[in-house]
Amino acid sequence: MTRRPHPAWLVAGVAFVALVGAAGFRATPAVMLHPLHEEFGWPLATISASVSVNLVLFGLTAPFAAALMEKFGMRRVVAAALALVALGSGLTVLMNASWQLVLCWGVLVGLGTGSMALAFVATVTGRWFVKRRGLVTGVLTAGGAAGQLVFLPLLAAVIEANGWRTAALIVSGAALAVVPLVLWRLRDKPSDLGVTAYGATGEAPPPPVTGGAAARALGALRAAARTRAFWLLAGGFAICGATTNGLVGTHFIPAAHDHGMAQTTAAGLLALIGLFDIAGTIASGWLTDRVDGRVLLGAYYALRGGSLLVLPSLFADAAGPSMLVFVVFYGLDWVATVPPTVALCREYFGAAGPVVFGWVFAAHQVGAAVAATAAGVVRDQLGTYALAWYVAGGLSIGAAVLSLLLRRTGTVVPVPAPPPAPKVRVGWRLRPAEE
Template sequence: MTQTPQRPVREEPHHAPVRRRPRIHRAWWVAAVAFVALVGAAAFRAAPSVLIDPLHTEFGWSRSTISAAVSVNLVLYGLTAPFAAALMERFGMRKVVASALLLVAAGSGLTVVMDASWQLVLCWGVLVGLGTGSMALAFVATVVNRWFVSRRGLVTGVLTAGSAAGQLVFLPLVAWLAERHGWRTATLAITFAALAVVPLVVWLLRDHPSDVGTSRYGAVSDDVPDGAAAGTRAGGGAGDRIRAGGGAAARALGALRSAARTKAFWLLAGTFAICGATTNGLVATHFVPAAQDHRMPVTAAAGLLAVIGVFDLVGTIASGWFTDRYDARRLLTVYYGLRGVSLMFLPLLLADSVHPPMLFFIVFYGLDWVATVPPTVALCREHFGEDGAIVFGWVLASHQVGAGLVAFLTGLVRDLTGSYDTAWYTAGALCAMAALMALVIRRRPEHARVAAA
């Protein structure tokens, strides 16, 4: 019986299942969580300007004493930032940000039991200063550098706007709570706002794209790589997983030593110190008390600062868009020049009620509030490469030192002269100086910028 030979079975090629890219890149989710965390941390920074008078009334502390606590907060906010950026490199953003929010909640909540001015300095100044400093704009730079290749200017603008606008948008609520239910209720509300963000950070914030098997947004390849190869395959490289050899403090100080040898660093630090002096130090801290000197209701003054926060969102996002397209140095020159002009006019506009010229100032000044941040971050990245986020932390430290110094000196000027006018005019002159400083920052040669990136 003849057997018919069997044909070999042809095996079909096996195709590995294709992993589909999500419609929304994971980087945008990380940016959204960072935005919410920055807004939550900003809740406390809304408090001092509307609580100066209630604390003065209840405890009899002078405005310069209360301003000193704000100054400690602002300075620590800045000095913590570069170390926080290095800590995020070593321990991860999620752990650092969650711990920072808990510090803000503790510092704000403990104020309800204080009865001495040194306790105010400890709570407002030290605890909240360390907490908010750990979530300063260096956190913004870290998120942008780790998760984005394209749209960096835009994302920087959005996150910066969230931080600054959150500080101001909370003001009407804090002022209303302080006026209707007392300043202790207002501070407890801030405590709960900070605590509410912690679970969201723990749940959704991730440190690196490779932690979730993806690449940075806008990288050369948008494949979804696996494991540790993510950085290499998607253009992440060393920038995706930089680790702070020798410790976070050593990394931060090493970046400072290297940057301090350059003229660009000192010009950026000087301009940003003036930025802090003319925003957080002066307007955010003393605008409401200055308006009350002219018999404007506290809720109306707080509402004006909230409007600044709303227009700050527009101005800072637009600044991020401009930074992706235009020379960052020229943008800084325009921003500081316009801010100086607006502050020179402010003493003429303060009155017992809100009128159209004051509203024009609020809108104009709001668009410029922290529009300086995206071009400053871009210049740090251009000049200092992968250390850009940490160097920006040191530049931010100068911002907060300027803010803290002016917050205290402005309170002292008010105690000595009974008026804020000298402070407004001095701030306008400082902005003119910052505009000139920005102009003399040299552009880095194209080949050096590409190598740094």
């Protein structure tokens, strides 16, 4: 008899598809900066501000989305998030003012993609896997890299041939196309299918969520914020966001274009970074199951800092061998920081780890937002991105120091459950007010 694979792998596969889409949707503004600037005349700093709003909401939504997944289930939250992305991207084709770009791509797409952010990864792996958690975390995180790999070169070519509006509609249609798969196959917890988590010896359901999602998320933040570990993790991850999504993810293509490189070539290089990130992040997940996460983070951030310090000297009108070496090296390191960070949140905060990681990820996106806008201002004022790359390199080395300051601990920080939701009378029954 052929043995069927554990359902956890199917759930992980559906989550991977959703994460691929979320990353691709969020990365799309990188190929739209110059087309929007050329059509509307908006300064790059103004367009970058919409990206910053997107990044902030992408991060701040994550902890609340993780708490909503605990209360209402992953399937409902992810399906609603995809619909929101489709709405935001689709409406951009009607805009004629910069505030509309902020509303559509900043707010709507930011909220939607934030609900499928890395806190979703922590929720999936925390519920469905006991064995191979680090490896699966790495594979799902690599979905972000795959999203760039699939979308950026395609969208750059579409924009060059048919304009940015066609690209926006492709993103909208792709988001809607994933919704049926999520509703059909994504399951919230192993007990829904009458099984245990992969590698578990017995069912260990998560504690019941007795209060609102906001109370759960804010309670986790209050408890975590009292610890040194939280601030070290959040500080390092803020720098991680600034040096990846905020700077390289948003401004690599415009910076390369400044040196005469074709936008499609630059988009291909960024996608190649995503390709190597798949290998790097999966390898990082494998290492996280075997090596102290503090050591891994220190090494990753230090190596990233060194690569960013040499990047300004590598830009040219064509992709030379040195730039290709940078792409490979930086790609392997892009989000390799995620698996050890998720593991350390679980080590320090136990069952509340996914929600706390949501807040750490929020710091990641705040750092990304600051870098996205700051780099746009630097380019507008100085006519070059060089200063932004040098500052990012120095900050990455600082993040390595923060990671190495994390201490081992044998205790888990308790995160109190929120109070029960108030009840209201509905006919002859009392129901929670949220129903």
